Amino acid sequence: MRIIHVTHSFYPDTGGIETHVYELARELSKKNEVVVYAAGRERRDYLVGKMLVRIYPSFRIPFTIVNASPWLAIALLFEKGDVFHSHGFFSPYPLLAAKVAWLKGKPFVFTLHGYPEPSSAVLSLAVKLYGIFAAPIFLTLATRIVSVSEKGTEKLARYQKKITIIPNGVGGAFSCKKPFAEQNKITYIGRLSEDKRIGMLISAFSKLKGRKLALRICGKDFGARKGLEKLAQAAGVDVEFLETPYGRMPGVYCNSKAVVLPSKYEGMPFVWLEAIACSRPIFSARVGCAEKFFGELFGKNAEKFLFDDENELAGKLGAFLKDEQKYAPMVAKARKILLKKSSWGKAAARTEKVYKDAVGQE
Numbered sequence: 001m002r003i004i005h006v007t008h009s010f011y012p013d014t015g016g017i018e019t020h021v022y023e024l025a026r027e028l029s030k031k032n033e034v035v036v037y038a039a040g041r042e043r044r045d046y047l048v049g050k051m052l053v054r055i056y057p058s059f060r061i062p063f064t065i066v067n068a069s070p071w072l073a074i075a076l077l078f079e080k081g082d083v084f085h086s087h088g089f090f091s092p093y094p095l096l097a098a099k100v101a102w103l104k105g106k107p108f109v110f111t112l113h114g115y116p117e118p119s120s121a122v123l124s125l126a127v128k129l130y131g132i133f134a135a136p137i138f139l140t141l142a143t144r145i146v147s148v149s150e151k152g153t154e155k156l157a158r159y160q161k162k163i164t165i166i167p168n169g170v171g172g173a174f175s176c177k178k179p180f181a182e183q184n185k186i187t188y189i190g191r192l193s194e195d196k197r198i199g200m201l202i203s204a205f206s207k208l209k210g211r212k213l214a215l216r217i218c219g220k221d222f223g224a225r226k227g228l229e230k231l232a233q234a235a236g237v238d239v240e241f242l243e244t245p246y247g248r249m250p251g252v253y254c255n256s257k258a259v260v261l262p263s264k265y266e267g268m269p270f271v272w273l274e275a276i277a278c279s280r281p282i283f284s285a286r287v288g289c290a291e292k293f294f295g296e297l298f299g300k301n302a303e304k305f306l307f308d309d310e311n312e313l314a315g316k317l318g319a320f321l322k323d324e325q326k327y328a329p330m331v332a333k334a335r336k337i338l339l340k341k342s343s344w345g346k347a348a349a350r351t352e353k354v355y356k357d358a359v360g361q362e
Contacts (some may be wrong), residue, residue: 001021001032001083001352001355001356001361002032002033002034002036002080003025003028003032003033003035003080003081003082003083003085003312004035004036004076004083004084004085004095005024005025005034005036005037005085005086005087006019006036006037006038006072006076006085006086006093006094006097007037007038007086007088007091007093008041008066008067008087008091009086010022010037010038010040010055011048011053011246011249012245012246013040013220014219014220014243014244014245015190015220015257016113016114016122016190016267017087017088017113018246018338019246019270019288020111020113020148020270021036021038021087021182022048022055022085022246023169023171023210023344023347024347024348025254026048026049026344027031027344027345027347027348028051028106028348028351028352029038029049029050029051030050031310031352032352033188034050034051034052035052035053035054035081036051036052036053036054037056037071037075038053038054038055038056039055039056039057039058039067039072039248040055040056040058040067040070041054041057041058042057043055043056043071044308046315053100054072054075055071056069056071056075057071058072059202061116062074065155066090066092068092068265068333070100070179070203072096072339073096073300077100077103077245078094078351079100080104081104081106081343082106082108082359083098083101083106083107083108083109083301083355083358083359084097084098084101084104084107084108084109085108085109085110085111085288086098086108086109086111086138087110087113088111088112088113089109089112089113089114089115089116089130089135089260090116090126090127090130090151091150092134092153093139094110095138097138097139097144097336098110098137098138099138099141101141102141102257103319105271107143107144107355107358108142108143108358109142109143109144109145109146109247109354109355110138110139110142110144110145110146110360111145111146111147111148112145112146112147112148112156113148113268113269114148114149114152114194114266114268114288115149115152115155115265115266115267115331116195116265117195117264117265118195123306125221128312129308136232137327139156139158139159139322142159142162143162143227143345144162144164144303144357144358145159145162145163145359145360146163146164146165146166146188146212146351147163147166147267148165148166148240148267148298149167149267149268149270149288149293149309150165150166150289151267151287151288151289152267152288153165155320159164162313163249164350164354166269166351167268167342167347168268168273168342168344168347168352169342169343169344169346169347169348170270170273170274170338170339170342170343170344171274171277171344172247172272172324173179173250174250174253174273174277174278175250175277175278175279176250176253176254176278176279176280177254179279179328180256180280180324180328180331181255181257181324181328182324183255183256183257183323184212184213184214184257185213185214185215185216185240185255185256185257186201186205186213186214186255186256186257186258186259187216187217187218187252187253187255187258187259187260188201188216188217188218188219188259188260188262188318189218189219189249189252189261189271189274190218190219190258190261190269190271191219191277192217192219192221192222192224192225192228192241193222193223193224194223194224194342195263195265196241196262196264197262197264198224198228198262199216199228199231200262200309200310200313201217201228201260201262201313202215202231202232202235202237202239203231203235203310204310204311204313204314204317205237206235206236206237206328207314207318208314208318208321210248211321213257213321214238214240215232215237215238215239216240216241216242216256217242217335218241218242218243218244218252219238219240221243225241228241229241234355249274250274250278253274253275253278253280254278254280255323256275256280257278257280257281257324258280258281258282258283258320259271259275259281259282259283260282260284260313260317260318261282261283261284262284262285262307262313262352263283263284263287263321264287265287265288265289266287266288266290267289268288268289268293269284269288271284271340272284272293272294273342276297276331276335276338277335277339279331279332279335281305281327281331282304283305283307283313283316283317284306284319285306285307286304286307286308286310290306291306294306296337297333297334297337297338298330298333298334304316304319304320304327304330328343
């Protein structure tokens, strides 16, 4: 089967969707012919394992973090695939891939990674217009819809019969030899944008007095870094900012005492999976399917890792730092449960079944 993935950016760029497509496509390429089309800085083709990656130059859509590429659109018209698969809500690529698949009489599969909840009035209007004029087209044309979690699917009530839930997997490289007790960094991992609410972490960290800790913010800047630097300076917090290639991310986790995700919205973020796979405590805002996910892995202790605001985050981190050894068996048990249920091999097998069902429906 020749599978065509279409996405807004791809490896070596980092991000949730980038990681998902990279790991899924790499696994699928073991048994199928896989081609990934993505927007980037310049035109180039390269191989990642057995999959072919085709990058086309793009430009940033104003007021968004999304790139658009007319050159990719033209190239896709000449592609001969058995299945076209695109990713992410609030992007031009699902609409593009859906129309190309429709023109060629091939099935189109869409993956929802989370439904955006923009923090600004401009973005809120843009998402609303997208939901009115773009989303109904590609969701109607979609033969099947995949979601990485149940969260967000309630927004797609009209299309429930098409939806299959396939959670993200976790890569085998995410494993650490040294325990978190030997580290001193509290780490955020993800893009630097307003919707990630990184300022909440900086403010909460400033309340952890009298401890030999360091705060590290790892991710690509999408316009928030300058504001975060000013906030950190005003709060008297020294912050290490860095951007790390995906292949070196396990080292970032292993060099952390704990990981914090204060996002405004998420679906099934890789930070949860990767932190736990690396035996690192992960403290998360109650977003997406957090309560269900943490409940499955931590049981009655799930609430120790979840928060709603700055004060609760500071309190949860403070309790952890006061008695770290009590958390070690909780994290070890969560890791064992996670690795048993989450793998890219399982995710790819389920996705391949979706493709075969979609081809059979055409």
